């Protein structure tokens with residue numbers, strides 16, 4: 001299947017996706033190509049409409065999240081820089097909730113609920129992957145609702161080398177690379193990064 005990552009002003013990125021009613025025709029045929037696109041772009045997750053597929057699901061490296069809805073559990077927020085596979089070359093300071101609950105369907109039709117919260121201390125790889133999930137669950141559901149980081153984030157500028165060699169570059173936050181810090185320290189790091197154009201953080205990856 002021939003899919004590519006679509007970019008603004010493609011309309012599919014700015015309107016809500018259609019609820020999935022048939023996994024076999026609306027989800028499964030696209031998964032392997034979407035995984036490839038995500039991997040080639042070094043993204044952590046990918047929403048269907050980013051690949052030009054108009055249905056309500058997203059993927060990460062392990063799972064497929066069908067008809068996801070998100071509920072805010074803790075309305076306290078943190079700020080961080082986010083890159084987006086649909087908009088290489090930019091990054092945005094985004095405010096995200098500290099704790100959310102994602103309800104979604106599996107490909108077998110089961111409903112699952114996954115609650116994730118930014119840990120108070122980020123010490124292990126598991127802590128880091130939880131931070132990433134808190135962020136990309138919100139980032140991807142936004143995509144499926146037709147919202148881009150450019151709609152609600154503040155654009156920041158800093159040079160960055162695109163992993164695919166494009167000059168326009170991608171600069172992003174990969175929460176998995178965050179150092180071991182308390183939440184307060186984490187916020188400080190984010191603001192330092194924003195004010196430091198020399199901080200290229202090459203290992204950081206787009207959320208999706």
Ligand SMILES: [Zn+2]
Pocket residue numbers: 083084085086139143207208
């Ligand atoms: Zn994105």
